[in-house]
Amino acid sequence: MACISLCMIVRDEAEMLPAFLESVRGSWDELVAVDTGSTDATPGLLAAAGGTVLHRPWDDDFAAARNFGLERAGGDWVLVLDADERVGPALATEIRNSADDARRGAVSLRVLNQLPHGHVRGSRLLRMFRNHQRIRFRHAIHEDVSEDVAAFLARSGLRRADLEAPLIHLGYTRSHAAAKHKKERDVGILLATLARDPSDLYARFKLLEQARFWGDRALWASAAAETAAALDGDSAPALRSAHFAGEMVALMADGLHSDAGAALRHLESFACRIAPSAAYELRRGELLELLGDAAGARAAFIRCLALEGVTGNMQLATTRPRLALARLALAAGDAAGAAREGERALALAPLDPEALLLMATLRRALGGPSALTRFAEERLVASGDRDEIHSAVREAALLAGDPVPGGP
Numbered sequence: 001m002a003c004i005s006l007c008m009i010v011r012d013e014a015e016m017l018p019a020f021l022e023s024v025r026g027s028w029d030e031l032v033a034v035d036t037g038s039t040d041a042t043p044g045l046l047a048a049a050g051g052t053v054l055h056r057p058w059d060d061d062f063a064a065a066r067n068f069g070l071e072r073a074g075g076d077w078v079l080v081l082d083a084d085e086r087v088g089p090a091l092a093t094e095i096r097n098s099a100d101d102a103r104r105g106a107v108s109l110r111v112l113n114q115l116p117h118g119h120v121r122g123s124r125l126l127r128m129f130r131n132h133q134r135i136r137f138r139h140a141i142h143e144d145v146s147e148d149v150a151a152f153l154a155r156s157g158l159r160r161a162d163l164e165a166p167l168i169h170l171g172y173t174r175s176h177a178a179a180k181h182k183k184e185r186d187v188g189i190l191l192a193t194l195a196r197d198p199s200d201l202y203a204r205f206k207l208l209e210q211a212r213f214w215g216d217r218a219l220w221a222s223a224a225a226e227t228a229a230a231l232d233g234d235s236a237p238a239l240r241s242a243h244f245a246g247e248m249v250a251l252m253a254d255g256l257h258s259d260a261g262a263a264l265r266h267l268e269s270f271a272c273r274i275a276p277s278a279a280y281e282l283r284r285g286e287l288l289e290l291l292g293d294a295a296g297a298r299a300a301f302i303r304c305l306a307l308e309g310v311t312g313n314m315q316l317a318t319t320r321p322r323l324a325l326a327r328l329a330l331a332a333g334d335a336a337g338a339a340r341e342g343e344r345a346l347a348l349a350p351l352d353p354e355a356l357l358l359m360a361t362l363r364r365a366l367g368g369p370s371a372l373t374r375f376a377e378e379r380l381v382a383s384g385d386r387d388e389i390h391s392a393v394r395e396a397a398l399l400a401g402d403p404v405p406g407g408p
Contacts, residue, residue: 002099005030005075005131009065011058013083014040016170021049023086027095028079034069060189063137066145070136078135079128080145081167085111090165095128098161105130105158106149112166122314124162141189142206183214198230199237205244208251224255231270239273246277254283260290278307278317285324294328301325319349326358338362350383356392364400372396 006028010017031051035043036058043053056068070078077099081087087095091109098107107128129135129149137143153160187210193203204227211220227248230236239245249270257263264287267280274280285300301321308317322345329337339362345355356379364372376393383389397404 001096002077003029003075004077004079004095004099005032005073006079006081007066007069007073008033008081008083009036009062009069010034010038010042010046010083011036012038012040013042014038014045016083017042017045020081020083020086021045023088024081024092027087027092030073030075032069032072034065036065060185060192061140062189063139063143066137066143070131073131075131077128078131081127082169084170086168086170088165088168091163091167094163094165098128098163101161103159104161105153105156106160108160108162109167110162110164111169113169122166126160127167130156130158139202140193141186142202183210183216186210187219194226201230201237201239201242201248202244204230205242205248205251208248208255211255212251220251220255224252227252228256228266239270240275243275245270245274246280249274250279250283260287263287264291276303276307276310278304278311281307282316282320282324285321289324289328294331298325298328301328315349315352319345319352319355322348323352323354323358335362335366339366350379351386351388353388353392356388357395360392360396361399364396364402369397369400369402372400372402 004027006024008031010033013020031046031049032054033043033046033051034054034056035046036056043055046053052072054069054072056065058065066080079095095107098104106126108124109127111123111125111127113123126144126146126149129145130152132152135145135148135152137145138147149160152158187207190203190207190210193200194207197203204223207223208220208227210216211223231239231252239249242248249267253263253266257266264284267284267287271280281300281304285297285304288297288300301324304317304321308314311317322341326338326341326345329335329341339359342355342358342362345352346359349355360372360375363375367374372393376389379389380386394404
């Protein structure tokens with residue numbers, strides 16, 4: 001049986017580690033953890049689980065910390081995971097089977113990022129590969145090993161496997177991120193990266209994402225202006241091959257322009273420079289909707305839905321355009337059409353606040369107070385006693401002038 005080295009970076013993860021260690025039981029033979037300055041029980045928990053804990057001062061370089069652990073890994077395979085991730089039994093079995101397959105040299109995992117209100121964003125990440133001294137991580141933040149792995153596979157003739165059982169990531173919430181001071185850390189690393197290499201488009205995209213995530217309009221505006229300048233002129237880097245280009249362009253347009261018309265013109269100026277993008281079409285549709293072009297908006301939202309298979313962000317490519325189509329139907333007086341799109345959105349994201357409020361309001365408008373009560377009962381049975389459901393029902397009742405459930 002092949003030996004798997006589980007390699008981690010940790011710092012003050014005592015809250016997350018017990019559940020993580022339980023979830024990865026049986027998935028590893030050696031555990032190598034690089035601790036970058038914990039002040040809680042993290043090192044002790046890892047040592048008690050049988051892990052080797054290495055101590056390395058934090059120097060704003062995730063790749064360097066990852067590679068420090070790789071130097072000590074002695075297994076045939078390296079498995080890279082974080083404390084805020086969870087491995088289920090099905091994935092553990094797939095990991096073991098992959099390690100014992102002599103034809104495989106690397107493995108991608110299907111990572112599901114849990115977002116607020118039950119949304120999930122999926123992505124494929126290269127998290128497992130044969131232990132080789134020429135495979136190392138690059139980039140100080142959002143570190144990546146794919147370039148070295150691709151070269152290794154080409155040399156060895158081995159192939160990559162794509163596992164299907166999901167790896168659950170719990171960490172994408174503002175409260176969790178704020179507790180870890182991630183904004184200051186990540187923005188600082190990205191700015192330092194761009195100071196060294198202004199042509200790094202991925203760092204520019206991630207800086208725009210940080211501005212949006214934290215609602216920092218000043219950072220958003222400055223990052224957008226600098227991105228626009230970097231993309232201007234004959235020497236501008238190519239966008240077509242960048243999988244994130246559509247979303248980056250949409251973020252840039254919104255950061256530069258508060259006027260919908262100006263934002264749309266800026267967005268559309270990049271139409272021929274990027275690959276088809278759900279993020280691009282969704283934002284284009286929203287801007288057209290704001291400008292009163294219902295036909296153009298509908299076409300953009302339908303194009304967005306057609307790109308579901310080429311994006312890991314299912315909320316962006318399914319739920320959001322469905323709700324947008326429902327808004328357009330309502331504006332045209334088509335309540336039944338709006339209800340159909342709303343039901344589709346709710347099936348995709350049962351706790352989405354906009355979908356819940358839309359359907360609660362429509363049920364009340366079409367069937368009266370008793371229909372709203374039945375809607376609440378249905379959702380509570382389907383999803384459990386959740387605040388999102390109660391909030392939507394109260395808001396729908398308030399809009400209709402009914403006595404508010406749970407009110408004074």
